[in-house]
Amino acid sequence: MFLIHFLDVGRGDSIILQFENGRTYLVDSNEVAGKTTPFEYLTQILGVKELETVVVTHPHRDHIQGIQRIIEHIPTRQIWLSGYPWESQIHKNLTFALEQRQNIRVFFPRSGTFIAEGKDRVQILAPPANLFRGTHSDINNASIVLKVTIVNQRQDTSTSAILGADAELASWMQILMEHGKRLKADLLKVSHHGSQYGSDEEVLAAICPNYAVISVGENLYGHPEASALQIIEKFTSVRTFRTDVNGACVFESDGIEWRYL
């Protein structure tokens, strides 16, 4: 059984993927006082002893806080970075530490890449080979966007989830152009905490998820924004979850359907 955990980390993202082959991925990390950190969730709740992959979708603070501690304390085989150079001290410390640690492979995934995890697949939808320049937010549009496909070989069926990171319209339009109707997924991690810049009607119509999850916490920015919620709810057929309302959201899939636990 495949498990996906959307952690409640306040205004930020942290997602854990547990594949049936025993491998675990961490996608982003954020730490907020008073909430279980991704490190604690991995080690104390899930008992994870090693990570196959840590994905840093992009270098904004609310996606990388705690990553360095995690890779220092949990054996990690590889880390994926967007390649966007960012000048914050926390990002500098992380990249500098990665330069020193030869035992962690650093990978810069680009759209079109597939990774097999047993019978399941991880597909890189974004960023493209050449990162965007001159968009509303180049750093957000450099986000690593993933599509995870869970295969049930006996039934010849599959389920899927798209993790939208903080991708904005420029990135989504590129993804839509490349994938069109194949973008369809059952589960969507809504982009950019429900910002108006992360949800587009044409994109949501293509994905047409059964479930949407918004990773969001208390903020002054108005996330999730009413205009984004309207689009998300219009195209989400079953239910929209919010980590600030529902807490950590955990789903499992056998490749036939998703179940909210």
Added chain:
Amino acid sequence: MKTTAFLDQINNGYALLLLGENEEETLDVKLSTLAQYISEPVKEGDVLEIIFSKEREVVGASKMIEETKRRHKEAVAIMNRLMYGTSEV
């Protein structure tokens, strides 16, 4: 009190500033507040000097242009070394 701040994000009229030695402290400041002290628009990635009052209100701000450039150059060099094994690409 003067302090250096890194502008990590701009969202809907607010700048998220990272403060402190390791920039672990965060502060949301309205862009309109910064605009009172900085004539040109601030952008993500700017390094700023912020002056706080005793009540921790922003009472002054300026862009640290040379520090912003220095940090950008350093960040590009580290990323290039990770991506290509050399800082000069």
